[in-house]
Amino acid sequence: xxxxxxxxxxxxxxxxxxxxxxxxxxxxxxxxxxxxxxxxxxxxxxxxxxxxxxxxxxxxxxxxxxxxxxxxxxxxxxxxxxxxxxxxxxxxxxxxxxxxxxxxxxxxxxxxxxxxxxxxxxxxxxxxxxxxxxxxxxxxxxxxxxxxxxxxxxxxxxxxxxxxxxxxxxxxxxxxxxxxxxxxxxxxxxxxxxxxxxx
Amino acid sequence: xxxxxxxxxxxxxxxxxxxxxxxxxxxxxxxxxxxxxxxxxxxxxxxxxxxxxxxxxxxxxxxxxxxxxxxxxxxxxxxxxxxxxxxxxxxxxxxxxxxxxxxxxxxxxxxxxxxxxxxxxxxxxxxxxxxxxxxxxxxxxxxxxxxxxxxxxxxxxxxxxxxxxxxxxxxxxxxxxxxxxxxxxxxxxxxxxxxxxxxxxxxxxxxxxxxxxxxxxxxxxxxxxxxxxxxxxxxxxxxxxxxxxxxxxx
Numbered sequence: 548x549x550x551x552x553x554x555x556x557x558x559x560x561x562x563x564x565x566x567x568x569x570x571x572x573x574x575x576x577x578x579x580x581x582x583x584x585x586x587x588x589x590x591x592x593x594x595x596x597x598x599x600x601x602x603x604x605x606x607x608x609x610x611x612x613x614x615x616x617x618x619x620x621x622x623x624x625x626x627x628x629x630x631x632x633x634x635x636x637x638x639x640x641x642x643x644x645x646x647x648x649x650x651x652x653x654x655x656x657x658x659x660x661x662x663x664x665x666x667x668x669x670x671x672x673x674x675x676x677x678x679x680x681x682x683x684x685x686x687x688x689x690x691x692x693x694x695x696x697x698x699x700x701x702x703x704x705x706x707x708x709x710x711x712x713x714x715x716x717x718x719x720x721x722x723x724x725x726x727x728x729x730x731x732x733x734x735x736x737x738x739x740x741x742x743x744x745x746x
Numbered sequence: 747x748x749x750x751x752x753x754x755x756x757x758x759x760x761x762x763x764x765x766x767x768x769x770x771x772x773x774x775x776x777x778x779x780x781x782x783x784x785x786x787x788x789x790x791x792x793x794x795x796x797x798x799x800x801x802x803x804x805x806x807x808x809x810x811x812x813x814x815x816x817x818x819x820x821x822x823x824x825x826x827x828x829x830x831x832x833x834x835x836x837x838x839x840x841x842x843x844x845x846x847x848x849x850x851x852x853x854x855x856x857x858x859x860x861x862x863x864x865x866x867x868x869x870x871x872x873x874x875x876x877x878x879x880x881x882x883x884x885x886x887x888x889x890x891x892x893x894x895x896x897x898x899x900x901x902x903x904x905x906x907x908x909x910x911x912x913x914x915x916x917x918x919x920x921x922x923x924x925x926x927x928x929x930x931x932x933x934x935x936x937x938x939x940x941x942x943x944x945x946x947x948x949x950x951x952x953x954x955x956x957x958x959x960x961x962x963x964x965x966x967x968x969x970x971x972x973x974x975x976x977x978x979x980x981x982x983x984x985x986x987x988x989x990x991x992x993x994x995x996x
Binding site: 549550551552553554555556557558560563569571577578579580581582583584585627628661662691725726728729730742743744745746 | 755756758760793795796797798799802803804805806807830834838839843844845846851852853854855966970973974976977983984986987988990991
């Protein structure tokens with residue numbers, strides 16, 4: 548524990564047990580992005596997965612939406628300290644998207660419209676832990692929240708859930724993404740408070 | 747997107763409040779002595795941690811307002827009515843109190859005084875804080891980089907650093923600023939009241955032909971609107987850096 552701050556009482560400790568360390572609860576849905584919001588039309592939208600051998604699997608919007616999707620109920624944890632509980636999404640599981648990929652790669656690097664990147668272990672994309680989500684709260688995903696589709700990997704800090712995702716490269720070697728190169732933790736587990744390098 | 751500064755390991759440090767200055771009725775600047783503080787890059791923030799005597803603790807991020815320098819830094823905190831942390835920092839905290847923080851954090855939303863090119867700063871409300879650090883860094887470094895600040899405020903009473911900005915725009919050649927008043931302007935002055943729009947932005951800031959580096963900071967709606975206006979006006983999305991805070995800070 549840190550030093551006591553003289554005169555600091557704080558607030559309700561009621562839902563603290565549902566929150567990772569250092570997080571606080573919000574009811575709205577803050578937006579955090581490093582640059583302008585890209586406008587991506589579903590007519591030109593494409594999503595692809597590239598294996599370490601260079602083989603690409605790609606979907607246009609109609610093909611992507613024809614895949615089986617599921618409703619997702621998850622808590623969100625942003626490295627800027629806010630957490631939002633019990634959010635509802637719809638998306639396609641990465642288990643489905645990766646089913647065709649012939650790969651033994653251990654690492655993934657997600658690329659986005661607008662140039663953003665983030666890296667994750669492939670193991671964190673499998674077994675019902677990750678989706679490409681296209682609805683939030685029963686509505687098409689808004690552009691500022693990553694629409695038309697974003698990665699959703701809720702067990703890691705939200706910067707790993709790349710907005711406007713367009714490609715996932717499967718790689719034999721790990722490569723830090725955008726925030727991971729700028730001082731933020733390579734893995735980003737909120738329950739271990741892995742916010743920054745060295746955490 | 748280009749890569750910027752890198753950070754080392756960040757550990758919690760305990761500083762001492764040296765001084766507190768009222769900037770407006772609801773925003774205070776907290777001057778913190780922190781021996782061993784390495785300095786920061788203009789635009790970076792710190793995490794502040796408060797701990798109650800039962801061990802309950804909370805963290806929030808605050809932008810650094812001062813020019814980079816060792817052993818001392820300044821944060822400007824806007825009090826949020828329903829906030830948990832900001833009312834403590836603006837109302838309870840006193841000179842001499844300890845304050846725990848770690849940083850500097852963020853290697854993207856930063857301006858380097860070695861960069862000579864033009865810079866457009868667009869601030870909404872207390873989003874001016876990290877931009878003020880850039881303006882102060884420019885003055886402190888004797889940089890000749892042309893700077894323009896477009897600062898959107900509700901009314902003159904909500905302007906942070908009014909006197910300091912006025913002074914810097916007088917003495918530091920190459921720094922120009924203009925206010926956008928969304929609710930009310932200075933008494934007796936004939937100024938436009940309304941939100942940022944393409945005409946105001948291009949008149950007050952650089953056009954895309956000047957190819958400025960752009961830093962936008964403010965509430966989400968403001969940042970979205972300003973970034974969209976600049977992209978539509980032909981600015982390269984790749985040189986527009988944004989920092990957004992929602993209404994749910996604290």
